[in-house]
Each structure stands twice: as C-alpha cells, then as structure tokens.
Amino acid sequence: MKLYKIKAVVWLHILRLWRYKISFLNMALSITLWILLFLLGALMFTPKGELFKAIPIVFWGIIMWNIMSNTISLISGWTWYYLSQGFVEEHILTDTSPFLVLVGRPITGLFLSALATIFIYITLSGFEGSPIITITDPFILMLGILTLTLMSISIGLILAALSFKTGIQQMFIEILNFIILIAGGIMAPLSKLPRFLAYIAILIPFSHSAELVRFGAAGIKPWTSPTVIVPLSLILTASFLAISILTIKRIEMHIRISGLKAMGRM
C-alpha cells in the first residue's frame, strides 16, 4: 500500500473533523447529555443520603461504553453516508480500497470519545462525592483500554464491510451497543451481575477488557485471575483484528465482481 494514500486518508478525516466542527461538538455534548439523563434516572434508585457516592464506580463504565459505542457506530454507521454519496465507486475507480477510508474513521470516533470524556468528567465533578478518577495499576488499565479500542475498531469494520453487501441498519448497531452495555459487563463488574447475566457477559469479548480496566483503575478483582484475563483479551483482540481483515478482503473482492448491494440510499 502506498504511503501517500494513508496520508491522504488521515488528512481527509482530520480535515472533515475540522470542517464539521459544529457537528463534532454537537455530538460530544449530545453524548454527555444522554449519559447524564440516564445517570440521573438511575441515581433515583439510591436511598436518600447516598445519592452521589456511587458516581466514581460508574465513571470508568461510562468511559468504556463511550469508546466502544462511538468507535463502532462512527465506523459502521457512517457507511450509510459513504454509500449514499457514491464514494465507494469513486475510490475503486482510483484504485484505492474503499475500506482504507473507513480504517481512518477511528480518528473521528476516538477524538469524539476524548471530548465527550472531558465533558462527562466536568459534569460528574459537579456532584459531591469521592474523587472520580482512581488508578491502581496503570499498565493493566492501558492494556484494557487498548484491547477494548482495538476490538471496537475491528467490530466496526466488520459491520461496515457487511453493510456493503447486506444493508445493516444503523438501528442494529444501536441495539448492539445497548445490549453490550446492559449485558456485556461494561457498566458493572461481572461479580455484581446476576448469575445468568454474568455467564452471558463472559461470552461477550468486551467484558474481559472491561474487567481489566476496572482492575487497573479501582482494583476491583476480575471474574478470574488477571493472568488468565490478560492473554485472553489479547487473543480475542488479535482474533477480531484477523476476522475484520479477512471480512474486508472478502467483501472487497465481492463488490469488485458483483457490485454493491446498496446503491445510493440504503
């Protein structure tokens, strides 16, 4: 792959980020408001006097969901726009993989997550309570965040590739994000989930990275030893990356032969 193409893709996404800065800021603020809406609702479950003690527990959960949902939806959800504008055909005609452009989408997703995290931190700091950010093992914390991010990028790319042939809808991605949030062990440690949900969460790859993040941030013990979870997370991340590359290659071959399923508006 020629280096100038990669530079062009990075430039494209940074330029788009700047060009659509109002949309970008609007999305970051919207995410913060949505999270605040659900958080305030959920805090009503707390007995009086203990209202804001629980906030530090959920901070890292919110951050993880933020990274995961933004990355997945901004890669796979963007194909709707990408396809409807006819950009896929244009890239193929200039001998550039249309997926190369999608690989650059995490730039937008991660910038958005970073800005939303800042807003969420500022918002939560306004509540009384103990410090929001705690770190007990920085290496494990970073490893957890890195594997979670790479897995999210891989799943985003797989869904984006599939949407070229199957017409995956934005709502499917939203439902997927919600299910992972509820049952995927993102918001709560697996040890706190009801037993049947904990079993489901173990099957969801994100839960292992989330357990690492909680262990690294707050010292909350994972469902099994970290010596098992660390290699397990790395193997899962590598597997997802491999699956995404294979899916992209296969779908790209298909669309070069038989064309896109979604021409224009999906």
Added chain:
Amino acid sequence: MTGCFDIFRAYLFADMCWYKNNRWLLFYHFIWPYLMVALILGFGSLFGSIESYSERLGVSSPILFLLSSTVVAMSSISIVSSLAEFVIENRWSGTLPYIMLTPAETPIIFIAAGLPDAIISPLITVAAILPAALYLEGISGGIRILTILIFIFLGMLPLLGLSALIASLTLIAKEESNIGQIIIPFLLLVSGVYYPLEILPSILQFIGRIMPVAYVVEATRLFSKYTIPEIRLVLILIYTLTVMTIAYNLLASLTLKRADRALRGKGVI
C-alpha cells in the same frame, strides 16, 4: 395547487411503505423502550433498589412509569428529529431542490412531511409497551397508556414549530449531520423524564417548565400514581398544553418566515 394535506398524505404513504419494507425498523421501535427501561433498571440496581425509585418519584407503579416515560422520550425524539432528518436525507440525495420547487411554502412542507412519522412512531411505541402495561396493571394499565398517548399528541403540537426551526437551522449551518440533535437530550433532561425536576438546578427547572414535554411527563407521573387521577389536575395539564400550542406555533410562524427567507437568500435550497 399542492396543499399541506397533499404533502402530508404523500409522506404518510411513503412512511407506511418505508415501515412495510423495513421490518427491522418496526422491530427496533418495539424493542427500544424495553432496552431503555432495562438500561435504567440495570444501571439503577447497581446503586439501589426500585423501591427507593418508587418512593422518590411518588409513583405506585415504577415500571409502568418508566415504560410510559420512555414512550414520551421516544416520541419527542421522533417529533423533533423527523423534520431535520427529512431535510438532511433529501439534501444528501439531491432531491431537496425538487421538493422545494413545489408551490407550498417551505415551513408547510417541513411540517407536513415530518408529521406522519411523528404520528406513526408514538403509535408503534405505545403498541410495543401495551402488552407490558396490560401484564403489569391489567386493563387499567392499558387504559392509562392510551390516555398518555393522547397527552403525547397534545404535547406534539407545540413541538412542531420548534422542530421546523431546527430543520431550517440544520440547512443554514450546512453541516453533514443534524446539528439540532443536541436539543433532543437537552429537552428530555430539563423535562425530568426519569426523575423529578426538583433535583435540577433552578435555571434548568425554569427551562423545563416552559417545555411542553415536562407537562406530558407530569401526566405520565399522574397516571402512574393514581388509577383515576383527580380531574382538576388533568385539566390543568390539558389547558397548559393548549396555551403552549398556541404560543409556540404563533412564535414559530413568525420566525419560520424569516428562516425561509434566509434559506432562499443563502441559496441553501
């Protein structure tokens, strides 16, 4: 001449075909309220109990309240966003100029085109939660949910003008996505969809009090508290929403004409 009703009828037909051909969309509308309630319940259970929630909100049936509030939230989302999405999608497709060439005025096109989805979406969402309401509260639960639907439609009327303004703003800003989407969570946040307004700072409480959604939520709370609420309280809510409908749409009709001129002046359409 193309009138408001013709546009409404055309988009009603288009929306019905859209739902008919996108079964996923229907599935999404059915599953979404349950997912939102599951999220709040799951999230809330980490901090405390449903009993505390019931006590804090003063409702006898917290699950029914959560489900009804979610319907209010989803309906508000669909009302406010349907107009903005209509203009953005047509701009992407290059069909917006053709739509604007019809003799009807731009604000009328915006409102009449977005209205069918704003009606269909709450109907589907209510149909989705009706089985749960019947299961939880029996026939009375079903009747209460249908009454809340009437309040949703009453609350929708003042929101229409606001939605058309957001759609105009989206076109003027020339952004890729709907920049007015921030208004939706803000509207729900200040309306106290899942919590009492009193926990918000006083400035947000004030903004909430001038928003129609807050009164639809209030009706939801009233019907989740009593099987048959006091008629006086129900009438107060109906009067408030009626006054808001007149005030908001009067304000919108004055502002929309300027927005229309700005759109044409800037050559956006």
